[in-house]
Amino acid sequence: MARIIATALRICKQNFPKRFSSENLPKRPDQYRIATLLCADTIAAVGVTVTILGSGSAGNCTLIETETTALLIDVGLSGRQINDRLAQLGRHLTDLDAIVLTHEHGDHTRALPVLCKQHRLPVYANRLTAEAITDELQSELLIAWHLFTSGTPFSIGDLVIEPFPVPHDACDPVNFLIRHQSHAIGILTDLGHVTRLVVERVRAANLLILEANHDVRLLQNDTARPWSIKQRILSRHGHLSNEAAASLAGEIAGEHLHHVFLAHLSRDCNRPELATRAVGEQLYRRGARHIRLTVATQDAPTTPVTLGT
Ligand SMILES: [Zn+2]
Ligand SMILES: [Zn+2]
Secondary structure, eight states, X not given: OHHHHHHHHHHHHHHOTTTOOGGGSOOSHHHHHHHHHHHHHHHHHOOEEEEEEEOSTTOOEEEEEOSSOXXXXXXXSOHHHHHHHHHHTTOOGGGOOXXXXXXXXXXXXXXXXXXXXXXXXXXXXXXXXXXXXXXXXXXXXXXXXXXXXXXXXXXETTEEEEEEEOOOSSSSOEEEEEEETTEEEEEEOSOSSOOHHHHHHHTTOSEEEEEOOBOHXXXXXXXXXXXXXXXXXXXXXXXXXXXXXXXXXXXXXXXTOOEEEEEOOOTTTOOHHHHHHHHHHHHHHTTOTTOEEEEOOSSSOOOOEEEOO
């Protein structure tokens, strides 16, 4: 028994140093019993939490947190919006360990100069993306680049990030499967079509952030957009329609998938109810009625969702 308690305490101390500093470690048997309960509580409460700070064609940013690690996937809102929305969650830029980028488009990188001036965070991207951003900035701003290679997993704290290539009109765009212990989060936005590789990479996800960019009919009937822009969005290197998102969600829906966030909705060429209906009907047809479906919005953070409790 004593050995089990000692092992539990060691694991807690290693993994959750904020809660289990050496001063907090118990010294008497009764304290050990209390600590064991606390360990059980802590282990039960530990997980990985996902909050989309904002998503849509005008900007994308997602916060992923564990007990020991916090990072932003893309920073396409304004610096002020990101700071404000972190504050709403009781977080600050200095609580973060890194920024991780999918590609160089402004709706994923807009706040990078402001945030990097404010706090020198490591910024993870692949080489071509980092070069495209550096060329675009044309400033003396020194970004603390950490380069990864598409297809090669890397770790930030207790998160393992698996980047994989997606078809999109950027230099070397990627999406991610992010693993924490036995849980996996799929991030799938900004891709013109779903490749077999994409399906296989996100198949393990327990939570999926999935692009449902446009309703094809609304996009085709939109008089404000020139034909060339419509063609770009609809192309095999553009963005996923509601129907394409529904088809992918249906393909990977299974017992393991608990939550789907619909993301990167076009303000003009989509409606939350159209995206929800398209994907919801597909999940219903597949008998996957346990999956929660939430639409992420441009203007406010989503309710945080924790895997592992
Ligand atoms: Zn893009
Ligand atoms: Zn985008």
